[in-house]
Amino acid sequence: MGAKKKHIFKHETNRNAELGLIVSASARIEILEYLDNHQIMNIPMLEQFIPLHKKTLNHHVSLIERCGLIKGYYLGNTYFWSKNEDMLEEWDKIRWSFTT
Numbered sequence: 601m602g603a604k605k606k607h608i609f610k611h612e613t614n615r616n617a618e619l620g621l622i623v624s625a626s627a628r629i630e631i632l633e634y635l636d637n638h639q640i641m642n643i644p645m646l647e648q649f650i651p652l653h654k655k656t657l658n659h660h661v662s663l664i665e666r667c668g669l670i671k672g673y674y675l676g677n678t679y680f681w682s683k684n685e686d687m688l689e690e691w692d693k694i695r696w697s698f699t700t
Contacts, residue, residue, distance in 0.1 A: 618667050619693060627652060627660045635670065636691075640680045 606614050622628050630650050635641055643654045643661070650657060661681060664670050669690060670681045683691065 615690075616693075619690060622664055622667050622669065625660065627656070628664060631657070631660055631664060632669070635681070635683060640675075640682045642678055642680045 622632075627650060631641075631646060634646065634649050638645075643657055646657045646661070647654055652660075661670070665672055665681065668684055669687050671684045672679055672681045674680075
């Protein structure tokens with residue numbers, strides 16, 4: 601595999617590629633759709649909505665979090681995620697992918 605060479609592209613181009621990666625998987629679109637309709641989520645909540653193993657869900661959620669669209673926090677002993685309000689513009693960019 602070659603180097604990513606992100607440095608030769610504009611920041612906006614790289615960001616659009618990151619967002620494209622997020623919406624390239626059906627599971628991640630379902631997760632975004634779930635979060636768009638709910639205020640918070642955790643893995644057990646997602647397991648009821650999306651029939652995937654919790655490790656698989658955690659992988660997808662981690663990619664979305666790394667992209668910055670969601671942020672995680674502890675509420676008691678449970679880890680939750682919510683929309684990153686600072687990224688609402690990016691949410692609007694990708695909303696077409698999961699709205700009907």
